[in-house]
Amino acid sequence: MQIDAVDFFYLSMPVVTLEADGSQDALLVRVSAGGFSGFGECEAAPLPSIAAFVCPMSHGACQPVSASVLGRRLDSPADIAAIAADVAYNSMDVLQAAHTFSGIEMALWDILGQARGEPVWKLLGYRASYPKTPYASLLFGDTPQQTLARGRDAMRRGFRAAKFGWGPIGRGSVQQDADHFVAAREGLGADGILLVDVGQIFVDDVERAAQRLDALELARAVWLEEPFHASALEEYGALAARCQGVRLAGGEGAHNAAMARHLIDYGRVGFVQIDCGRIGGIGPAKQVADYAVARGVTYVNHTFTSHLALSASMQPFAGLADHAICEFPAAPKALAVELTRNHLAPDANGQVCAPDAPGLGMHIDAQAVRRYQVAVDIRVAGKTLYTSPVFSP
Amino acid sequence: MQIDAVDFFYLSMPVVTLEADGSQDALLVRVSAGGFSGFGECEAAPLPSIAAFVCPMSHGACQPVSASVLGRRLDSPADIAAIAADVAYNSMDVLQAAHTFSGIEMALWDILGQARGEPVWKLLGYRASYPKTPYASLLFGDTPQQTLARGRDAMRRGFRAAKFGWGPIGRGSVQQDADHFVAAREGLGADGILLVDVGQIFVDDVERAAQRLDALELARAVWLEEPFHASALEEYGALAARCQGVRLAGGEGAHNAAMARHLIDYGRVGFVQIDCGRIGGIGPAKQVADYAVARGVTYVNHTFTSHLALSASMQPFAGLADHAICEFPAAPKALAVELTRNHLAPDANGQVCAPDAPGLGMHIDAQAVRRYQVAVDIRVAGKTLYTSPVFSP
Numbered sequence: 001m002q003i004d005a006v007d008f009f010y011l012s013m014p015v016v017t018l019e020a021d022g023s024q025d026a027l028l029v030r031v032s033a034g035g036f037s038g039f040g041e042c043e044a045a046p047l048p049s050i051a052a053f054v055c056p057m058s059h060g061a062c063q064p065v066s067a068s069v070l071g072r073r074l075d076s077p078a079d080i081a082a083i084a085a086d087v088a089y090n091s092m093d094v095l096q097a098a099h100t101f102s103g104i105e106m107a108l109w110d111i112l113g114q115a116r117g118e119p120v121w122k123l124l125g126y127r128a129s130y131p132k133t134p135y136a137s138l139l140f141g142d143t144p145q146q147t148l149a150r151g152r153d154a155m156r157r158g159f160r161a162a163k164f165g166w167g168p169i170g171r172g173s174v175q176q177d178a179d180h181f182v183a184a185r186e187g188l189g190a191d192g193i194l195l196v197d198v199g200q201i202f203v204d205d206v207e208r209a210a211q212r213l214d215a216l217e218l219a220r221a222v223w224l225e226e227p228f229h230a231s232a233l234e235e236y237g238a239l240a241a242r243c244q245g246v247r248l249a250g251g252e253g254a255h256n257a258a259m260a261r262h263l264i265d266y267g268r269v270g271f272v273q274i275d276c277g278r279i280g281g282i283g284p285a286k287q288v289a290d291y292a293v294a295r296g297v298t299y300v301n302h303t304f305t306s307h308l309a310l311s312a313s314m315q316p317f318a319g320l321a322d323h324a325i326c327e328f329p330a331a332p333k334a335l336a337v338e339l340t341r342n343h344l345a346p347d348a349n350g351q352v353c354a355p356d357a358p359g360l361g362m363h364i365d366a367q368a369v370r371r372y373q374v375a376v377d378i379r380v381a382g383k384t385l386y387t388s389p390v391f392s393p
Numbered sequence: 394m395q396i397d398a399v400d401f402f403y404l405s406m407p408v409v410t411l412e413a414d415g416s417q418d419a420l421l422v423r424v425s426a427g428g429f430s431g432f433g434e435c436e437a438a439p440l441p442s443i444a445a446f447v448c449p450m451s452h453g454a455c456q457p458v459s460a461s462v463l464g465r466r467l468d469s470p471a472d473i474a475a476i477a478a479d480v481a482y483n484s485m486d487v488l489q490a491a492h493t494f495s496g497i498e499m500a501l502w503d504i505l506g507q508a509r510g511e512p513v514w515k516l517l518g519y520r521a522s523y524p525k526t527p528y529a530s531l532l533f534g535d536t537p538q539q540t541l542a543r544g545r546d547a548m549r550r551g552f553r554a555a556k557f558g559w560g561p562i563g564r565g566s567v568q569q570d571a572d573h574f575v576a577a578r579e580g581l582g583a584d585g586i587l588l589v590d591v592g593q594i595f596v597d598d599v600e601r602a603a604q605r606l607d608a609l610e611l612a613r614a615v616w617l618e619e620p621f622h623a624s625a626l627e628e629y630g631a632l633a634a635r636c637q638g639v640r641l642a643g644g645e646g647a648h649n650a651a652m653a654r655h656l657i658d659y660g661r662v663g664f665v666q667i668d669c670g671r672i673g674g675i676g677p678a679k680q681v682a683d684y685a686v687a688r689g690v691t692y693v694n695h696t697f698t699s700h701l702a703l704s705a706s707m708q709p710f711a712g713l714a715d716h717a718i719c720e721f722p723a724a725p726k727a728l729a730v731e732l733t734r735n736h737l738a739p740d741a742n743g744q745v746c747a748p749d750a751p752g753l754g755m756h757i758d759a760q761a762v763r764r765y766q767v768a769v770d771i772r773v774a775g776k777t778l779y780t781s782p783v784f785s786p
Contacts, residue, residue, distance in 0.1 A: 052440075055441055253485070375772075
């Protein structure tokens with residue numbers, strides 16, 4: 001097969017708010033090769049990501065992502081890796097390139113799986129797709145009462161695990177945060193798996209993060225996610241050394257596999273969370289999963305958008321029976337729900353699996369794409385470099 | 394002062410080639426505040442960088458850079474640091490944001506320096522701007538004869554140091570590379586300072602890089618720059634352990650100060666090379682300079698574009714007398730030369746200084762901006778988010 005075309009569809013809710021909810025817009029990627037259409041999704045700012053694909057070349061090491069993708073052969077996983085290596089090299093000075101390529105790379109796996117009639121996780125070398133316990137990704141409430149109510153609601157909906165994130169944590173007192181942790185535990189009940197995500201709020205301040213540890217231990221939080229910015233390896237390591245039961249989690253900011261490895265080795269996280277829509281796709285995520293296994297760290301997907309992104313993000317650890325927790329967007333915006341015609345629904349045990357279907361196994365809803373598509377035109381030096389394509393099924 | 398406006402000017406040579414020459418285009422930034430115009434330059438792909446400033450918000454942690462800059466107070470270095478922290482937080486999921494903000498941040502320092510009538514290096518706490526020995530940044534020739542001729546030419550032009558980069562190195566045999574290193578040494582003569590830059594060609598292959606060490610030692614290269622990709626910390630560290638006289642150099646790919654620190658601590662580089670047009674500007678670069686001093690590592694600027702970028706990149710280590718080498722674009726394209734009306738010319742000893750003038754001390758040539766400006770229009774959902782501004786002096 002040859003890669004004939006790459007099309008980007010910028011979708012958005014009519015209103016986008018400051019809420020830390022990544023499902024308010026989406027950048028869908030369609031790759032055409034060998035008569036197949038493969039799909040992927042960049043978990044990224046759509047406009048800069050499109051620009052990184054179509055921009056004029058600045059010099060040999062600052063080429064648009066398109067230069068390393070269009071027209072390339074696609075017959076094996078090795079071809080995908082070769083394209084990825086060329087993007088990394090030819091676009092080394094285009095910072096956005098990793099985010100742009102992430103959605104493309106997923107689509108390449110999707111095509112390869114369709115062509116071979118096999119799910120992507122089989123192409124990655126796994127023999128089975130094990131069920132995972134999904135956790136509901138929730139935001140902390142403005143008040144502990146709201147946090148409690150959200151936890152109860154998630155349990156009522158059948159979740160056995162929930163992650164509370166962002167909101168007021170780290171913005172008020174240690175006691176106020178402790179009240180939210182207590183409320184979250186109460187909302188989930190004694191047996192619920194409680195995860196906490198503070199969204200880099202402590203930046204690089206180990207002491208401020210450490211002040212919350214006692215309350216997190218008391219609430220029996222399994223992990224504390226992203227206490228610091230993505231590159232704060234020493235601070236992760238210092239905080240990890242002060243944890244008792246709770247483990248650190250992080251990795252969604254990694255835009256290559258090496259960054260995730262460093263978070264494991266230097267940052268001492270217990271859970272490494274990879275977003276295939278940012279790290280460069282499924283291939284580098286699988287490398288991280290292999291590394292996590294070797295280092296005794298648990299791999300978890302990071303997914304806050306559609307079930308296309310969810311399927312892609314589950315492939316790299318689908319075959320790891322012991323890495324059993326998965327992030328599951330519990331309250332996504334309508335566009336993220338409607339983007340795919342099928343969904344990864346929890347089974348009778350409340351668990352979800354990467355689909356046992358060719359490629360990523362997800363079907364795009366053409367009407368949803370048209371309904372949420374944002375018109376974009378980019379003209380440089382009198383030439384149209386990008387204009388929103390029409391989605392036809 | 395209040396930040397009233399930020400304008401981006403995308404400049405380009407009429408023809409851009411695959412050559413690893415970063416001076417073929419430029420992204421000039423003008424910030425207006427308090428009646429002053431400050432200038433900076435992103436060392437980055439112009440179109441994605443502009444897009445990261447103007448893009449619609451995706452969610453609270455994926456806001457355009459503009460959201461954290463426009464309308465902000467600018468009265469002190471602390472104000473610049475506060476804006477930088479907000480960009481890092483509010484745009485944490487916009488990968489390109491660091492490159493976009495780098496040029497803005499330089500311009501903020503330029504304005505503050507103009508308002509106080511002081512050079513930026515004084516605002517950074519330095520008492521003097523020490524002369525540096527500039528090295529000519531050259532590309533290896535296609536043949537050793539060409540490499541030799543380029544070295545001779547640099548010496549004839551008065552340089553006492555030269556860096557040869559990219560070209561055929563790592564693409565042929567070990568012996569072919571050795572022939573280029575010998576030729577480079579011969580071109581510079583026995584006393585010339587020889588630096589070698591291989592532009593990430595070995596990706597993460599320590600053995601292939603190590604095979605070149607003997608020839609580099611024999612040619613008395615002071616450093617081997619960027620043997621691996623920017624995140625290959627373990628590989629840097631492994632190669633550093635096998636070096637005798639030659640030291641490793643790297644850091645131009647760092648897009649925050651932590652990444653540069655990791656290259657020092659884990660990658661064991663002897664020289665840390667910072668591009669203020671990528672790392673987030675002058676503030677984080679100064680943090681790296683302080684850290685380098687503490688760790689016994691030599692700080693060097695990375696500059697391959699205009700003398701505006703050169704002035705900005707010299708500020709963070711202007712006051713460090715012992716950090717005496719500086720990168721100096723030896724054969725930039727016409728736009729990089731013409732962009733500024735004044736230039737940092739070597740003195741009678743062949744040395745250059747960060748200017749002793751308010752701000753960055755550089756004056757933009759309005760006609761050059763108009764001559765090389767590329768017209769860009771970005772429309773999203775029927776609204777023009779960016780159209781190339783007219784430069785009026």
